[in-house]
Amino acid sequence: MTLALFLQHLANALSLGSLYALIAIGYTMVYGILRLINFAHGDVFMLGAYLAFYSVATFMLPWWGALLLAVLLTAAFGVGLEWVAYRPLRDSPRISVMISAIGASFLIENVAIVLFGGRPKGVTVPDVMNVKLTLGGVSIMSVSLVIPIITFVALAVLLWVVQRTRVGMAMRAVSTDLDAARLQAIDVNRIVSFTFGTGSLLAGVGGIMWSYKYPQLNPLMGVMPGLKCFIAAVIGGIGNIPGAVLGGFLLGGIELLTIAFLPTLTGYRDAFAFVLLIVVLLVKPSGLLGGAAVEKV
Amino acid sequence: MLKVDELSVHYGGIHALQGISLEVPDGAIVSLIGANGAGKSTTLRTIVGLVKASGGAVSWNGDRITGLATKDVVARGVCLVPEGRHVFPNLTVDENLILGAYSRKDRPGIAADRDKVFALFPRLQERMRQKAGTLSGGEQQMLAVGRALMTRPRLLMMDEPSLGLAPLVVKMIFDIVKTINAEGVTVLLVEQNAKAALEIADFGYVLETGRITLSGPGKQLLADEGVRKAYLGDVKPVGAVAR
Numbered sequence: 310m311t312l313a314l315f316l317q318h319l320a321n322a323l324s325l326g327s328l329y330a331l332i333a334i335g336y337t338m339v340y341g342i343l344r345l346i347n348f349a350h351g352d353v354f355m356l357g358a359y360l361a362f363y364s365v366a367t368f369m370l371p372w373w374g375a376l377l378l379a380v381l382l383t384a385a386f387g388v389g390l391e392w393v394a395y396r397p398l399r400d401s402p403r404i405s406v407m408i409s410a411i412g413a414s415f416l417i418e419n420v421a422i423v424l425f426g427g428r429p430k431g432v433t434v435p436d437v438m439n440v441k442l443t444l445g446g447v448s449i450m451s452v453s454l455v456i457p458i459i460t461f462v463a464l465a466v467l468l469w470v471v472q473r474t475r476v477g478m479a480m481r482a483v484s485t486d487l488d489a490a491r492l493q494a495i496d497v498n499r500i501v502s503f504t505f506g507t508g509s510l511l512a513g514v515g516g517i518m519w520s521y522k523y524p525q526l527n528p529l530m531g532v533m534p535g536l537k538c539f540i541a542a543v544i545g546g547i548g549n550i551p552g553a554v555l556g557g558f559l560l561g562g563i564e565l566l567t568i569a570f571l572p573t574l575t576g577y578r579d580a581f582a583f584v585l586l587i588v589v590l591l592v593k594p595s596g597l598l599g600g601a602a603v604e605k606v
Numbered sequence: 607m608l609k610v611d612e613l614s615v616h617y618g619g620i621h622a623l624q625g626i627s628l629e630v631p632d633g634a635i636v637s638l639i640g641a642n643g644a645g646k647s648t649t650l651r652t653i654v655g656l657v658k659a660s661g662g663a664v665s666w667n668g669d670r671i672t673g674l675a676t677k678d679v680v681a682r683g684v685c686l687v688p689e690g691r692h693v694f695p696n697l698t699v700d701e702n703l704i705l706g707a708y709s710r711k712d713r714p715g716i717a718a719d720r721d722k723v724f725a726l727f728p729r730l731q732e733r734m735r736q737k738a739g740t741l742s743g744g745e746q747q748m749l750a751v752g753r754a755l756m757t758r759p760r761l762l763m764m765d766e767p768s769l770g771l772a773p774l775v776v777k778m779i780f781d782i783v784k785t786i787n788a789e790g791v792t793v794l795l796v797e798q799n800a801k802a803a804l805e806i807a808d809f810g811y812v813l814e815t816g817r818i819t820l821s822g823p824g825k826q827l828l829a830d831e832g833v834r835k836a837y838l839g840d841v842k843p844v845g846a847v848a849r
Contacts, residue, residue, distance in 0.1 A: 479705065481694065486694060489692040491655075492676060493757065494677040494680035494681050494709035494757060495705065
């Protein structure tokens with residue numbers, strides 16, 4: 310393998326990894342606050358892509374307007390999802406909430422099939438995202454350069470919010486002790502809504518970027534990325550935001566380097582994600598950056 | 607004044623509180639004593655809205671607060687220091703205190719209250735940049751009380767503040783309770799340490815398996831034969847207690 314080819318694969322891995330990271334952040338934030346795995350997160354991702362598609366195709370918005378509108382609507386959808394499917398079960402056993410999450414996921418997928426149709430739709434990629442950039446034998450599309458930038462900006466902003474702002478302080482409080490947070494007159498519901506909104510917003514951005522990178526939509530497009538990004542969050546240490554980003558990059562890296570070095574195993578690229586998950590869970594069950602699980606007494 | 611009227615709570619099939627009534631007059635220290643599982647914590651948690659009542663009512667200064675969300679009860683000046691302290695271990699001491707004032711908007715008032723807490727517990731000021739999880743049990747209890755004071759309570763409810771603490775620290779915590787009370791904050795205290803709790807109380811209630819079985823001024827309960835047998839672990843007549 311030539312150096313140029315290796316760098317090419319590395320660039321692809323970086324771009325795919327940061328896309329995974331963007332979605333994994335949503336899983337990890339929601340888990341951090343509510344100890345809930347939002348199985349519908351992948352479907353929120355799908356919804357973001359479709360909303361942007363229809364904003365362009367039906368409402369004739371320019372691509373950036375469509376992106377903005379779709380992202381905001383996706384965030385609102387995430388808040389609404391929590392309101393309908395999870396909030397009524399706030400003090401129920403965790404298994405009930407999990408079943409509700411799985412139900413919500415199936416519901417969204419099937420409603421999407423009815424509304425959007427089961428046949429794949431082609432996305433018109435905006436010109437700025439579709440520029441071929443070449444540097445020393447490595448060529449990538451501009452969207453693949455934009456995604457890592459978005460991911461790192463999102464990571465920096467989120468870390469700042471969580472560590473430095475009042476709402477971030479309240480988020481950390483709610484995540485460690487729900488009742489104690491209530492006793493400080495913290496509006497727990499508002500914090501949870503904020504968390505879902507932020508996570509869904511990032512999923513929406515991720516879905517749209519995905520549709521620029523792989524310009525085809527179908528109502529089940531969120532299932533596999535959703536599962537993989539959940540794995541990424543677990544690998545990094547679920548509940549830990551930098552961990553989710555690290556997990557996303559690891560997953561993207563392993564997947565594309567498999568293709569690079571073991572081309573005959575390309576068909577098994579998804580299996581490597583699960584192998585990585587199993588290895589990490591065996592060696593460090595709390596994830597790479599996750600602290601030791603503190604049992605509440 | 608806090609008034610609890612025929613309050614009932616069910617946990618699944620268990621009737622945890624079976625219609626208890628009690629009053630906490632403004633400015634008083636009232637103690638609620640009883641054995642493990644009698645329903646003391648449940649009483650406090652129901653008053654503050656963490657547990658749903660299945661019957662009866664709680665009123666605060668004449669307003670019914672039963673069924674309100676906890677944040678709204680706390681915003682009205684009724685505050686609970688929970689059993690086991692429950693400070694936020696991954697936040698610094700200072701952040702814990704700031705969170706106590708989360709619902710308040712008056713910056714100067716918040717700063718003044720923070721100074722007041724530091725004056726009350728100089729140890730907290732020394733450790734203000736430290737994560738609360740690294741504090742000792744006594745320091746965490748101080749922080750839990752300080753954090754509660756940051757909500758600017760008019761009624762401070764404390765659930766087992768002496769649990770698991772060294773006698774010297776317990777004495778200090780009870781002294782602080784008296785100081786806070788002297789500044790005009792009403793106190794409702796739940797304790798297994800019945801002696802200490804009744805000694806500082808103006809009025810006391812004895813809770814047994816979900817019912818109030820006895821009530822009276824603190825000193826009178828301390829002298830009560832039944833209370834002494836059940837909760838103070840001696841049967842000697844009053845006055846003969848060696849100290």
